[in-house]
Amino acid sequence: MRSFGADTRLPTLAVVLDIIRERGAVSRVELADATGLTQATMTHAVRKLTALGLVHEVGTAPANRGTPRRLIGIRADACYMVGVQLDQFAAVGVVVDLAGRVVVRHDMPGSGKRPIAEVVADLAGQVRSMLDEAAVPREKVLGLGLATYGPQDREAGVVITPHPTPEWLRYPLAETLAAATGLPVALENDATAAGLGVQTQGGSGSNFAVVFMSGGIGGGVILDGHPYRGVTSNGVELGHISVDALGEECPCGNRGCLDPIAGPRPVVERALENPALAARLGLGADTLTDFNLIGRAAREGNAEAAALIADSAQRLAIATVSLVNMFDVGRVVLAGHAFTESGPAYRDVLQVVLNRRVFMRHVHTVEVELAGDVAQATAVGGAAVVLRNLLESPNPELRTAVS
Template identity: 45%
Template sequence: MPTSPVWGSRSKTRRMVLDLIRAAGTISRVELATSSGLTPPTISDVVRDLILEGLVVEAGRGASTGGKPPTLLRLNPAARYSVGVLLERNACVIVVIDLTGRQVGRTSFHGTAQMPPEQALPFLADRVTALLDTAGVARDRVLGIGLVSHGPQDRPAGRLLTPQPTGTWYGYPVGPRLAEILGVPVLLDNDAAAAAIGEYWLGAVDPRSTYGCLYMSTGIGGGVVVAGEVYRGSSSNSVEIGHISVDVHGDECPCGNRGCLENYAGPAVVVRQALAIPALAGRLALDPDGTDFLTGFTRIAAAANGGDTQARHLIDQSARYLGHAAVTITALFDLDTIVLAGPSFAVAGPIYRTRLQQEVNRRSFARRAHPVRVVLSVSGSDAAAIGGAVLVLQSELAGNRPTEPRGTVASRATISR
């Protein structure tokens, strides 16, 4: 399969220089040499090549320190783009970002995951193509697609290992099939892990921080980032905080465990609890036969913010359970920051943030050694989709080319469809 011109033979040195420029925003050649430990002649050679390729441009002069003012460098945002796709049980979000991580296009819609994959993926591909057209992004500048969804997953094979939302998705090669349709590499990853790394890339957390992400959409997931890298575990199915047991005598979860957090704190549970309160369900016009739990949860959260005591009790109860998860993940990984990301925090985020901050302040194991901050994601509801696109860029700039799922045969030209 044809590869991106940038993925071909870039040296480790070139990749390091690109990432330093990205992180700094603007930086001089002298500062690059100091930060990288490389010699000035080496920096000059690498920068010259990057400018010739169009990846880096000169951006005026910096402040003089006594001699000639240094020439500043920055990434060329339009040099390359990546696409992030969040495939959720109830919704889909697609974003396009440029080489600096700035969002240049977005769309969202419902219902894709309720279709069989052979119908859903061509539909999804059409939406990706239309968004690229709207954003005016040339196809040869698209590095790849970060497809993020719930787990468990077989990432190298690009397959979901869960029968959700329907049994037809279990084991289906979503990565290879989407790559085949669009003709670009597709990287399958966990939504929570993507949301976590997106915060690092966009500068929302200290790059030296060890931080966790609690991601809540229809379900609950988690991710941990150490020194700018996602903690993966043996099969990249790590930090599934939604499936820790909070009640060893609880009901069996579809995952095989008992008393899972997701079944006590997740949006679907909160909606079902609200439906069991006729007065509340009536006030909020909750649909007892509906499957769009995010919409119902958003109504409950809005009512809680507005002073409805019954709605507030349900959100508080969920937040207390999630606070237990925050303390657990903090103890396991000795975190200094917890980021709350995902659409379920769009309205209810302040309530959860306050409750979780109280819990980690009171109960975290290392609280006497260092504080733990609980913050809301800078990317809001789109955190996972943006993170998916960021994972593609990170793979490019770090030199770890997004793995083309096994069995993928595609022509880059087919993205024009």
């Protein structure tokens, strides 16, 4: 549980660094305007970021009067972060530089139901090989952000769920992966990470909700550039919003949850009930692969596949209306492997439904968009978490002095 005071100390450094990264080169005056912070606070923040070696002066711009303004820019190669997104069906690893650019990316198999020790050892091997490919000095690698499903105890670095196998429940995931990679490991909710990844790569502003769909459905909310966390970072569980109050019991404990009614798994199950369809689409692999095959067939005009996707999209859209009615955001971004093929179809249904049904639609519009790279955003966000944790710590220091 977070203490009363935890959130009254604002992560100023993270906010300021985000803006510098977004704008490329920016003066202190512009930074103060963009953040609402005082000049004094801004000067302090820029000084701290400079001392950390993360930003530097990149030139000057003419001012309306007086001396030219000095422009601050990011030092893209000051440090690097590793991000990994992992679920049962897919995993992606990235090495990201301070400018948010993906230096190396590996698409990897999901955990499946393999023993955790094997999963962690494989991940660690992939991380080592990504860092070799990136050819960045190891002392510049700040750490690894592991984005996965929940519920989870971020501080302890454990997931509190027996999925996909009972072994996962409270397994020392972050600790084991840290030992295997030699990097500090931070755990993060996958949908929240997707939001941070979208933000790192720009374009969706600083207030939006994430609808995340991979093996299952999740949600995240970014407000004023910060993840919504609640008291234990276990909120925004879009997949476990009840869409049928007296419906069937969900393994999560609730009744009539969205995920088991409209997520990839039930869509695939319905397709498999139609043997001719299943044969035509070549189904029979894992849930995510099958779901993407159905999505592709829908896109290519298969009416049965399209009906399955449309039904799922309608229900997801209504739950997304509830999400927006809860968090009052002006933008919804879709991310996750399950949108690889059917992203545009879901986006279009969600946009139509949100236009008609959102409670505050006469106050403001709500735009729906796809993440630039639906399969990569979450891993990039995992990397972003490493940097944010550092900058939000009471007295941030890089592991080693950055030259």
